[in-house]
Every structure is written in C-alpha cells, then in structure tokens.
C-alpha cells in the first residue's frame with residue numbers, strides 16, 4: 001500500500017497533508033482523487049470501510065441505480081444488472097480500495113481535532129482505545145449523517161426488544177413485529193418481514209402511508225397488504241408507551257388507545273448525525289437540521305482548513321431526505337480543486353446531469 005505510516009515515537013505526532021475522517025463511499029472517492037493528484041493523505045474510519053452500509057439488513061438493495069453510486073470512475077456491475085445489494089456494494093468498496101492501494105485505518109474513531117502550535121491540525125484517533133495523534137494541514141469530514149436511530153421519546157423505548165435497526169429477516173420468523181414509520185425503510189422492512197413469515201403491523205402518524213415518499217415498486221404491495229389486513233394497519237396512530245408484551249398506540253383522530261401485541265418493535269423513523277466532532281472543531285451548525293456551515297464552491301467550513309463532504313453536509317436530515325451519495329460526488333472535485341489550488345465555477349461536467357433531489361426510482 002502506498003500511504004505507509006511514517007515511523008514515530010508514541011508521543012510524537014505523525015504527519016500528513018490531509019486527514020480524511022470517514023471511509024464511506026465519499027471518503028473513499030476523495031482518497032482516490034487525492035492519490036491521483038499526488039496529495040498525501042490518511043483515511044480513518046470508526047468502523048470498517050462502508051460502515052454505514054454494513055449495518056443495513058443483509059440483502060438490502062440500494063434505491064439508486066448503480067451508475068449513480070459508483071465511485072472514482074470504477075463501474076459497479078451486478079451479474080443480473082439489478083441495483084446493488086449491501087453485500088455487492090461492500091465488496092465493490094473493498095475492490096476500489098484495493099485497486100487504488102488506499103490504506104484505510106479501520107476501527108479508528110477520530111475523537112478530537114484542534115489547532116496545534118504550528119497552525120496545523122492535531123487529529124486524535126483512538127485505535128483500540130489508545131490515543132494516537134496525527135498532524136495535518138487540512139482535515140476533511142466525510143462522516144455521514146446517520147450515527148444514531150432517531151428516538152420516539154416514550155416510556156419503554158429502551159427495552160431490549162425495541163430496535164432502531166432492521167436485522168437479518170430470519171430472526172423475526174413467527175414473531176409479532178410492530179414497525180413504527182411510514183417511509184421507505186419502514187415500508188421495505190414491513191414487506192420483507194411479512195414475506196419472511198413474521199406477523200407484521202405498521203404504525204404511522206399520517207392517516208395513510210405517504211405515497212410521495214415511497215418507492216414506486218414498494219407502494220402497490222404495501223397498500224394491498226394493508227387493505228387486505230395481512231399487514232396490521234395502524235396508520236393515523238402514535239406510539240405512546242412500550243411494554244415487554246405490547247405497544248400502546250394513540251389515535252391521532254380521537255386520542256383513543258389500542259394495545260398491539262409485539263415481540264419486536266422496530267422504530268424505523270430515521271437517523272441522527274453525531275455533532276460531537278464538528279462542535280469540537282469549531283464548526284458552526286445552523287438551522288433545525290444543525291447543518292454545518294461551509295462554502296458551496298470549496299466545501300471549506302467556517303474553520304479554514306476543515307472541509308466537509310458527502311451526506312455529512314446535510315446535518316440531521318428530516319423525514320424528507322434530500323442529500324444522498326448520488327448527489328454528493330461533486331464535493332470531491334471541489335475539495336481537490338481547492339486543495340490543489342485549481343478553481344472550478346460549478347459542479348464538474350461529468351456530474352452535472354446527475355444532480356437531483358431524490359434517489360432515482
């Protein structure tokens with residue numbers, strides 16, 4: 001691998017030009033772009049390469065077409081031309097890292113970023129729980145925006161059978177599962193678990209599932225199964241209490257309570273960004289989504305030398321997700337241009353026709 005670690009005593013900071021925090025698709029795409037320009041870097045991830053995708057349930061498919069989530073100009077091919085699964089995409093990311101000889105410091109959370117005496121950044125990582133400091137001229141935060149499941153804020157939410165993640169579908173066979181949520185993740189989970197032999201119910205606060213926010217290939221089936229009572233229809237309700245046996249759902253219309261039996265409760269209502277590192281680094285966060293402040297032409301934040309890339313730019317997205325991998329590729333070009341002293345007026349041509357506000361259906 002060609003970004004070998006310089007040797008250093010334990011107390012001495014190791015040095016590089018750019019530290020990239022986050023080896024998701026955008027962090028990795030940026031690493032390849034820096035390699036192509038001959039800019040020295042080190043790439044860290046708190047988990048493995050593509051950590052965010054690694055916690056999706058097995059065999060989950062991307063909603064986006066393969067060409068929109070491919071990175072670094074490497075084609076993403078599947079044997080049947082279908083949209084890539086979690087497994088295919090993780091394999092693809094490993095292949096990209098291998099092809100371009102990108103060394104990723106995995107299981108290496110970055111826990112602090114501070115200015116040092118020579119006006120560089122001291123970036124503290126904790127491999128194996130032991131602090132290790134890197135000195136860098138610039139830092140890029142490609143940290144994503146889905147660190148924790150959003151919470152309902154109701155009694156019983158911390159019981160062990162309540163989960164913000166869909167696990168392998170096999171484990172739900174023959175069980176009563178209540179899913180809270182009404183957008184793609186919740187609807188896809190409801191359909192997959194129904195087909196895997198679970199007894200599924202769906203609680204959603206709207207009076208019906210939000211058609212505009214559900215992929216067209218999921219919609220007819222969920223509507224049909226809800227109408228036929230094969231998936232329990234609790235639209236127009238809010239969970240107010242969870243016990244070890246059931247969930248109390250309150251009607252939005254009249255406030256009445258219904259108790260729904262549940263062996264498992266899945267709260268698939270979205271995810272929140274961890275703001276700790278951005279706050280430590282002095283990045284200003286604005287509006288209800290606590291979006292980091294940055295210059296859209298360069299991706300540099302209000303802290304000179306610290307850049308932001310990928311879905312991290314959007315903060316904690318509300319239920320209407322607008323920032324996806326597929327409309328973030330131009331961040332890479334902007335950062336490389338700024339670091340290498342080139343200037344670009346707008347998104348590069350190869351991405352301009354791909355910029356959109358929703359993943360492709």
Ligand SMILES: Cc1cc2nc3c(=O)[nH]c(=O)nc-3n(C[C@H](O)[C@H](O)[C@H](O)COP(=O)(O)OP(=O)(O)OC[C@H]3O[C@@H](n4cnc5c(N)ncnc54)[C@H](O)[C@@H]3O)c2cc1C
Pocket residue numbers: 021022023024025026027044045046047048049050051052053056060061062063064069108109110111142143144145146185277309310311312323324325326327328359
């Ligand atoms: C079920 C599901 C389906 C989806 N389908 C699509 C889709 O079809 N199309 C689409 O565009 N998007 C989709 N998404 C969203 C998708 O996850 C993101 O678009 C994509 O992962 C964003 O890439 P990223 O590189 O910006 O961030 P991420 O992939 O989130 O990568 C961020 C990385 O930063 C690391 N990190 C965070 N903090 C630290 C730290 N302090 N130190 C070190 N490392 C850190 C994380 O471990 C992670 O690996 C989907 C999401 C879900 C849950």
